[in-house]
Amino acid sequence: MCKASAEKAKEISFAEVKSHNTPKSAWAVVNKQVIDITDFAKRHPGGDIILLAAGKDATVLYHTYHPKGVPQALLDKLQIGTLPDSDVPDSYYDWSSPFYDTLCKRVVERLKTLNRPLRGNSDIQIKAVGILLCFWGSLYKMYTSEFHQAIVWSIVMGVFAHFVGTCIQHDGNHGAFSKMPFINTAAGWTMDMIGASAFTWQFQHMLGHHPYTNLLDVHEEENKAKEIDTPMEQKDQESDPDVFSSFPLMRMHPVHEPLWYNKYQHLYAPVLFAFMTLAKVFQQDIEVAMNKRLYHIDAKCRYGNVWNLVRFWGMKALSTLYMIGLPCYFHGTKGGLILFTVGHLTCGEVLATMFIVNHVIEGVSFAKKDSREEVNGSSKPATAQGVTPMDETLKASSIKAENKVPLNDWAAVQCQTSVNWSPGSWFWNHFSGGLSHQIEHHLFPSICHTNYVHIQDVVEDTCREFGVPYQSEPNLFVAYGKMLNHLKAMGRMKAL
Numbered sequence: 001m002c003k004a005s006a007e008k009a010k011e012i013s014f015a016e017v018k019s020h021n022t023p024k025s026a027w028a029v030v031n032k033q034v035i036d037i038t039d040f041a042k043r044h045p046g047g048d049i050i051l052l053a054a055g056k057d058a059t060v061l062y063h064t065y066h067p068k069g070v071p072q073a074l075l076d077k078l079q080i081g082t083l084p085d086s087d088v089p090d091s092y093y094d095w096s097s098p099f100y101d102t103l104c105k106r107v108v109e110r111l112k113t114l115n116r117p118l119r120g121n122s123d124i125q126i127k128a129v130g131i132l133l134c135f136w137g138s139l140y141k142m143y144t145s146e147f148h149q150a151i152v153w154s155i156v157m158g159v160f161a162h163f164v165g166t167c168i169q170h171d172g173n174h175g176a177f178s179k180m181p182f183i184n185t186a187a188g189w190t191m192d193m194i195g196a197s198a199f200t201w202q203f204q205h206m207l208g209h210h211p212y213t214n215l216l217d218v219h220e221e222e223n224k225a226k227e228i229d230t231p232m233e234q235k236d237q238e239s240d241p242d243v244f245s246s247f248p249l250m251r252m253h254p255v256h257e258p259l260w261y262n263k264y265q266h267l268y269a270p271v272l273f274a275f276m277t278l279a280k281v282f283q284q285d286i287e288v289a290m291n292k293r294l295y296h297i298d299a300k301c302r303y304g305n306v307w308n309l310v311r312f313w314g315m316k317a318l319s320t321l322y323m324i325g326l327p328c329y330f331h332g333t334k335g336g337l338i339l340f341t342v343g344h345l346t347c348g349e350v351l352a353t354m355f356i357v358n359h360v361i362e363g364v365s366f367a368k369k370d371s372r373e374e375v376n377g378s379s380k381p382a383t384a385q386g387v388t389p390m391d392e393t394l395k396a397s398s399i400k401a402e403n404k405v406p407l408n409d410w411a412a413v414q415c416q417t418s419v420n421w422s423p424g425s426w427f428w429n430h431f432s433g434g435l436s437h438q439i440e441h442h443l444f445p446s447i448c449h450t451n452y453v454h455i456q457d458v459v460e461d462t463c464r465e466f467g468v469p470y471q472s473e474p475n476l477f478v479a480y481g482k483m484l485n486h487l488k489a490m491g492r493m494k495a496l
């Protein structure tokens, strides 16, 4: 055996991979191969976004951020060892179906035919410039107008801060805003510009929510209720923070036992939405940067680097200056604080509305995984349960046998746990930053949102062909009503 082959065959434990979790030394696992991405991060075509994989099993990220595929030779070149079978993390997902490969091929082909690049386009870039001008323009008017007019400008500023969140930073941090990594990084920084943290968002959204949408590890949830915290180095949790982080204030997922006040959550939820961004800016961001973790997610891949900490605290200080300091300078302390709060409440309300209807809504599925269940030494296939019952295999009578998709196929889970509204609408796709085509976004997070309206029919047709559910609501208004219905049901239903 030559030296290189012997090195690749060398067994490296998952515990060791987890200890290489900073930009200085970044290892990751892809399909059992242990790869060293420390130097490669500098020449990775998608930029240093790859460092989010440091110290983690990145199999889901690897598959879902590369719709055109990655040459196996590249992985082999980066390989430094192999994960022993006993250490391979027990994943909820099945990758045996051709469903996702077929979707990728068809979507790439469609965009090629239309001559549209997968990442970035002039339409998103022109829109971004317009949004940034409106954000800064409304902030300036808020400083210089009479107080009663400044209140209106702070509402306008809040609305445009939300557009920065949905139409610029979202694509930037997903690596979808541009083909050039440094432009994606700059677009991602606009999250810090509006006072929040792009890093915290990357952990929650890209490492928690996207790969494991509406999925909860029931064992970890029980531990949490008993205040047992699994040590960080043992954590290997496939859970979506978006559906557990607001519990018990709001019960969104059926595995949790409802509390008495959850009965009223459909009434108070719209009030809580307004406080979402304030809670992120002043509590969650700070906690994550100090503790270097977000719930079960190790955050050292970003905060294990001094420059990133300087960026985080520097942007917090700078944004505090122009979001709170300058309004107080122009309108006095009380006036400035009122303007800042009104802007934030507006941004929080609009942002939460746009995000929540996509996954927490009547008809959508919720999955659960029990990491303690063991059969013959290996974990049982994870069980999934939805508000609407789901079968072992997704079925439709007209589907050919070879097209049957397992219930826990990664792409099929994305389709079952996400909902579109106003599908095919160019206007709403632009207005919502592609959130109206949530199914397409979850299947292809690295594809620019301005492309979703052009691939929507391809995705829907392929879902029909494979018998995979594809839920669309006619408009945001209907989707909002169904979201409240879901919250109402969750406030009363016993835990599953």
Ligand SMILES: [Zn+2]
Binding pocket: 170, 174, 205, 210, 441, 445
């Ligand atoms: Zn996203």
